[in-house]
Amino acid sequence: MQSKSSTLLAEVRTFRQNHPEVRYVDLIALDIPGHFYGKRYPVEMLEKVAAGSPLKLPQNAVLLGAQGGLFKIGDYCFNDGDPDANRRLVPGTLKPVSWEAQPLGQMLITSDGTDAPIEFEPREVLAKVLERLHRKGIHPVVAFELEFYLFDKKLDDGLPQFARDPLSGDSDDQPNLHIERLSRFGTVLDDMAQTAKAQGLDITVITAELGPGQFEINFGHLDDGLRAADWAALFCRSTRGVALKHGYRASFMAKPYLQHPGSGMHVHVSLYDPAGNNLLAAHQQQPLRHAVAGCLELLPHCMPIFSPNHNAFRRLGGTVNAATRACWGFEDRDACVRIPESDPRNLRIEHRLASADANPYLVLAAILVGLEHGLDAGLEPIAPLNEDRNSGADFPLEMLDAVRAMQHQPALREGLGAEFVDVYCENKRQDHLAFQQEIHAREYRWYL
Structure with missing residues (x-):
């Protein structure tokens, strides 16, 4: 050897x-x-x-x-x-x-x-969570999906401009899932996919999303959570580079346009035992209910991870398929935690709340800690949206409130590491305060 x-x-x-x-x-x-x-x-x-x-x-x-x-x-x-x-x-x-x-x-x-x-290094945080789950006989299989926007390479007074249709020269306004948009932007999209594959990433489905110049890339399912998060991180880096080469900007910014949908990071997670049996499907899917309940209970305390900056909180409200409460449902894209239709072998959760610019190592770590918490405690979830459209629990919608909710949550401190939680919360608090240290022109228009 x-x-x-x-x-x-x-x-x-x-x-x-x-x-x-x-x-x-x-x-x-x-x-x-x-x-x-x-x-x-x-x-x-x-x-x-x-x-x-x-x-x-x-x-x-x-x-x-x-x-x-x-x-x-x-x-x-x-x-x-x-x-x-x-x-x-x-x-x-x-x-x-x-x-x-x-x-x-x-x-x-x-x-x-x-x-x-380094206890607060994102990849190390995820590595510890995965190691602990493996000791318990739990083996996650993970797949990321990332949404992003293409913009014109040149900004207009610092503001992003719609990507121009290579055929007509107009801004891209093809509707959601329109295959023509994939064709018209095919050169840059194909280069992004081929470059990602050259990096060792398993790129699968490419979708034209609802926003102008917005796309989604899906990755293959992996039984190595670290590698799955590596793929998401590396894709963001290569995609930005390829876009510039073709005269565009690619951005995973959570909410670049107020009037158009934001970009999310969707994470599919299934759990298997050492023999390859799907743990979530056992006992009439009771473990699935426990796992969902754990995710929902910790979700309000994980918002600084799922929405890691001021702009990311703008995505949570008034847009398509972006929940403003901790909720779940079967085949329901309005839910934070969606259960896609599948056979028992492939039963999984799809966690849909994180923004596309969130740290993939930390997003996956937080999701896994939620699943682990629910399974260990045998929690029962609230009603799914399929049964009650008003079902759900509130979560913070502003960074300082979110940090306060995260910092002293016992299950998170134990699951992610107390040192990491303290360091991360203070980093987010300081970043948010630094962001506020500038008076926008709008304030002068309103209050001068």
Whole structure:
């Protein structure tokens, strides 16, 4: 059996043989707001890292705010000496980058699996949740769906403009699911899909969504939750790059237009035992009810994860298929937790609340903790929307209220880690306050 270092070394050497033009590789990881940070390594130095040389980056890079600034969070950032922390290469993620002007490679890095993982690193948080579930004999199978908008590359006084139809030159106004929009934007969409596949992502269905220039990409189901979240994160990065290459902007911003639907991150999750039996389908689907109840009970306390910024809260109200209460239903897209029609083998939940710009590692971790909580406690859910259209529980619709609801919830602190919850909540609180430190022109129009 090959050691991890020999496997990684073989991966790097094979990459160099197949891509001799590549001189640098971006080593990247996702921070708390969902942005990639990292370093650009000469490819020959990457061989040394693969062979076992240390790979260190500042620990507090994970804590950067949405605009890249550092916040004082406990002793982090300003009273800890800004220490380095070990990272490791994620096997199987070294791939060519085709959307940059120069030939590059990229590879995921993480602190999970190192001697001292960073407790608040998103990928490490998910890794701990998955490890705990595996010890309980629970094996999730996961699939993400991501919505995004295409815009014109040029902004108009900072505001996004509709993507122009390549055929007519007009703004795209094809209706929901219209196949003609897929044809007219086929060149850029095909490049996005092929680029994603070159990154090792299993892209399946592409849909034209309701908003002008809005699309949805579905991924294949995976029995590796970390890899499924990797796919979602990497797709966002490559899609933005490919769009720019074709003269567009791609954005996963939750609510770019007030008058059009927002963009969501839908996550399908089924749970299996070690023998491959669907746990949710056992005992006349009673475990499904427990899992749904757990998700709904914790959902109001997870809003800073599902709606991670001011704009994301704008998506929750007055739009198609975006719930404003914690609710569930069978084949009901108005529900936060939808149960798609399926046979017992494929019975699953579809969690529909998170915005497309949420951190996929943390979204999946929060969903799994909710499922675990419901199964462990044997909870019973409220009535589904199919039985009562008014069924549901309120959840916070403003960031500071959401942070207060999250920070002291016992099941979340236990399931996600108390240190992570404290750090994450303070990061979101500080980010929100920083966002408010600017007077918009509208305030002068209204109040001057």
